[in-house]
Amino acid sequence: MTKAARTKPRLEDKLAGLRMAVFDFDGVFTDNRVLVLQDGREGVLCSRADGLGLEKLRRLGLKLLVLSTEPNPVVGARCRKLKLPCVQGCRTKAETLKKVAAKNRIPLSDVLYMGNDINDLECLDIVGLPVCVADAHARVRARSSYQTQAPGGYGAVREICDKIVEARTAMTRKRTP
Amino acid sequence: MTKAARTKPRLEDKLAGLRMAVFDFDGVFTDNRVLVLQDGREGVLCSRADGLGLEKLRRLGLKLLVLSTEPNPVVGARCRKLKLPCVQGCRTKAETLKKVAAKNRIPLSDVLYMGNDINDLECLDIVGLPVCVADAHARVRARSSYQTQAPGGYGAVREICDKIVEARTAMTRKRTP
Amino acid sequence: MTKAARTKPRLEDKLAGLRMAVFDFDGVFTDNRVLVLQDGREGVLCSRADGLGLEKLRRLGLKLLVLSTEPNPVVGARCRKLKLPCVQGCRTKAETLKKVAAKNRIPLSDVLYMGNDINDLECLDIVGLPVCVADAHARVRARSSYQTQAPGGYGAVREICDKIVEARTAMTRKRTP
Amino acid sequence: MTKAARTKPRLEDKLAGLRMAVFDFDGVFTDNRVLVLQDGREGVLCSRADGLGLEKLRRLGLKLLVLSTEPNPVVGARCRKLKLPCVQGCRTKAETLKKVAAKNRIPLSDVLYMGNDINDLECLDIVGLPVCVADAHARVRARSSYQTQAPGGYGAVREICDKIVEARTAMTRKRTP
Numbered sequence: 001m002t003k004a005a006r007t008k009p010r011l012e013d014k015l016a017g018l019r020m021a022v023f024d025f026d027g028v029f030t031d032n033r034v035l036v037l038q039d040g041r042e043g044v045l046c047s048r049a050d051g052l053g054l055e056k057l058r059r060l061g062l063k064l065l066v067l068s069t070e071p072n073p074v075v076g077a078r079c080r081k082l083k084l085p086c087v088q089g090c091r092t093k094a095e096t097l098k099k100v101a102a103k104n105r106i107p108l109s110d111v112l113y114m115g116n117d118i119n120d121l122e123c124l125d126i127v128g129l130p131v132c133v134a135d136a137h138a139r140v141r142a143r144s145s146y147q148t149q150a151p152g153g154y155g156a157v158r159e160i161c162d163k164i165v166e167a168r169t170a171m172t173r174k175r176t177p
Numbered sequence: 178m179t180k181a182a183r184t185k186p187r188l189e190d191k192l193a194g195l196r197m198a199v200f201d202f203d204g205v206f207t208d209n210r211v212l213v214l215q216d217g218r219e220g221v222l223c224s225r226a227d228g229l230g231l232e233k234l235r236r237l238g239l240k241l242l243v244l245s246t247e248p249n250p251v252v253g254a255r256c257r258k259l260k261l262p263c264v265q266g267c268r269t270k271a272e273t274l275k276k277v278a279a280k281n282r283i284p285l286s287d288v289l290y291m292g293n294d295i296n297d298l299e300c301l302d303i304v305g306l307p308v309c310v311a312d313a314h315a316r317v318r319a320r321s322s323y324q325t326q327a328p329g330g331y332g333a334v335r336e337i338c339d340k341i342v343e344a345r346t347a348m349t350r351k352r353t354p
Numbered sequence: 355m356t357k358a359a360r361t362k363p364r365l366e367d368k369l370a371g372l373r374m375a376v377f378d379f380d381g382v383f384t385d386n387r388v389l390v391l392q393d394g395r396e397g398v399l400c401s402r403a404d405g406l407g408l409e410k411l412r413r414l415g416l417k418l419l420v421l422s423t424e425p426n427p428v429v430g431a432r433c434r435k436l437k438l439p440c441v442q443g444c445r446t447k448a449e450t451l452k453k454v455a456a457k458n459r460i461p462l463s464d465v466l467y468m469g470n471d472i473n474d475l476e477c478l479d480i481v482g483l484p485v486c487v488a489d490a491h492a493r494v495r496a497r498s499s500y501q502t503q504a505p506g507g508y509g510a511v512r513e514i515c516d517k518i519v520e521a522r523t524a525m526t527r528k529r530t531p
Numbered sequence: 532m533t534k535a536a537r538t539k540p541r542l543e544d545k546l547a548g549l550r551m552a553v554f555d556f557d558g559v560f561t562d563n564r565v566l567v568l569q570d571g572r573e574g575v576l577c578s579r580a581d582g583l584g585l586e587k588l589r590r591l592g593l594k595l596l597v598l599s600t601e602p603n604p605v606v607g608a609r610c611r612k613l614k615l616p617c618v619q620g621c622r623t624k625a626e627t628l629k630k631v632a633a634k635n636r637i638p639l640s641d642v643l644y645m646g647n648d649i650n651d652l653e654c655l656d657i658v659g660l661p662v663c664v665a666d667a668h669a670r671v672r673a674r675s676s677y678q679t680q681a682p683g684g685y686g687a688v689r690e691i692c693d694k695i696v697e698a699r700t701a702m703t704r705k706r707t708p
Binding site for chain 4: 402406
Binding site for chain 4: 026027030032033034035036037038039040043070117118119137
């Protein structure tokens with residue numbers, strides 16, 4: 001193995017070694033659109049596919065978290081259904097991410113962050129595996145190590161979950177020949 | 178006719194001989210998305226085209242059934258409108274499918290199952306005609322004998338209904354020259 | 355002018371001579387999808403573009419009508435907003451169309467009908483100008499004289515309104531040189 | 532610099548010099564579709580991306596305004612969330628635009644108007660920078676100086692905001708070497 005290969009871990013190794021996965025909400029769990037009703041109440045369109053993926057990560061023991069600047073209770077409603085801890089109306093996402101990781105004694109190098117817009121840049125810059133959706137803002141795509149094939153709200157979360165499970169399974173097989 | 182053609186019935190024969198059609202709900206009747214409102218209530222987007230197709234199957238005497246793991250009452254609401262019997266919040270879909278078929282004295286070889294995600298694999302594996310939507314999970318597509326051209330929620334159910342009716346009509350014509 | 359051109363009027367002449375325009379609702383004013391909420395209430399997605407087109411037809415003096423087999427009150431809600439007379443839960447669309455035309459002393463040859471599914475075939479067959487949306491059922495497309503470029507719910511109604519206005523304007527110019 | 536280049540300012544100069552941005556609502560903030568519920572209540576689908584862009588324009592000191600002929604309160608609901616002043620149910624958009632500009636002592640040449648349908652033509656014709664969405668009516672596209680790559684409701688507002696910020700930033704850099 002060359003020195004470069006030793007020091008710069010491959011995507012698969014990064015995925016297999018993850019201990020925590022943090023997600024932005026709008027544009028990641030949704031297609032970044034919001035249904036506005038005439039009384040001001042809001043709704044969002046999410047993918048049923050995401051649930052099965054998150055369930056698998058939970059069984060692998062990964063710490064999960066949703067961080068959203070959006071104050072509308074719709075974020076919390078979806079997270080409750082998916083049994084995801086969630087900090088919403090969060091103005092300092094990167095600070096919150098660091099605190100939760102430290103409290104759980106997880107180094108930021110073992111954290112995945114998945115976002116779609118420029119208010120995710122700070123979080124993407126501090127984690128070991130910055131990920132974005134297919135239809136993320138150009139500046140976000142430029143700063144992510146991995147981009148899902150699915151756009152936000154159409155199974156992007158499920159796709160990254162499946163990738164983590166595959167990488168973990170492949171690693172386990174290698175270790176137990 | 179060769180021996181192979183005799184033992185492995187063609188798709189048209191399978192379709193014409195069906196006595197029961199079982200459907201997953203999310204991703205089949207819907208585009209696998211869920212509208213989440215801020216109070217946690219849910220909604221789904223279905224196709225008006227499906228109703229006319231299911232009505233035709235009913236007239237042909239096929240037993241119809243919807244099996245869903247999703248606990249939200251939105252599944253039941255749609256099934257009531259379509260006059261479809263439905264078991265929802267169903268954790269053991271394959272077991273339920275077997276019981277209903279047995280109770281109706283229908284062999285599993287005369288049953289169609291239509292799904293879209295990995296929690297449909299067990300059902301797809303035990304029926305005579307496993308079918309999936311155009312945008313099904315890769316593992317589901319690999320295990321299905323037929324894949325609709327329409328994605329879930331955009332007339333996929335109607336498409337398979339039309340195919341069954343066509344196959345039955347063609348068979349009837351052949352028998353009554 | 356050849357005899358054929360005299361006896362078979364061109365599309366533009368048909369459009370310019372229309373006195374009544376009749377529309378199916380689902381799949382024409384909508385993308386044929388229905389939002390189903392968990393309490394069974396329904397919603398549909400329509401195009402804001404349609405209103406401006408219908409307003410123009412009204413000013414030209416055309417009789418307008420919506421015929422729908424769907425019993426849900428959502429059809430009436432949209433028609434009230436567009437100020438369109440509407441018969442819903444209508445099982446005998448062709449009979450109703452004939453009665454309304456006769457009552458208004460409009461020959462069926464001067465009527466346009468716009469539909470998308472097989473329960474529109476009877477109406478399409480009796481009017482002078484049968485029209486369908488881009489994403490209509492194959493059997494409906496085969497029986498229509500004109501097919502809009504827009505699919506249902508994405509401005510298909512507006513598109514046909516614009517075409518009628520253009521044809522009428524062109525005809526008026528020809529007559530008043 | 533040639534005379535033509537001096538007298539006809541480039542798009543970037545126009546963008547950098549803007550003092551007011553006026554938006555139509557339906558088809559610009561939305562995909563021009565309306566959700567109609569069975570009790571007649573309405574909803575629209577907007578993009579979460581727009582908020583971050585409008586916030587930037589506000590910080591640059593631009594006067595913002597939404598003008599809509601649509602009477603439904605859904606327009607006001609979305610504008611309140613985005614903290615945008617809004618005149619809805621507005622039958623004389625061009626007159627209102629002129630009045631607001633005059634009251635704020637902003638020449639119409641420093642105003643951007645963004646629309647999508649033929650009831651926007653009058654406004655587009657009187658402002659310095661007429662802009663439309665990718666899926667605007669053909670007659671609107673023909674009268675606009677700039678057309679966004681995004682269709683309405685999918686970040687078209689954000690796209691024009693980003694362009695204004697870029698142009699302003701580039702101009703500031705040129706002036707302070």
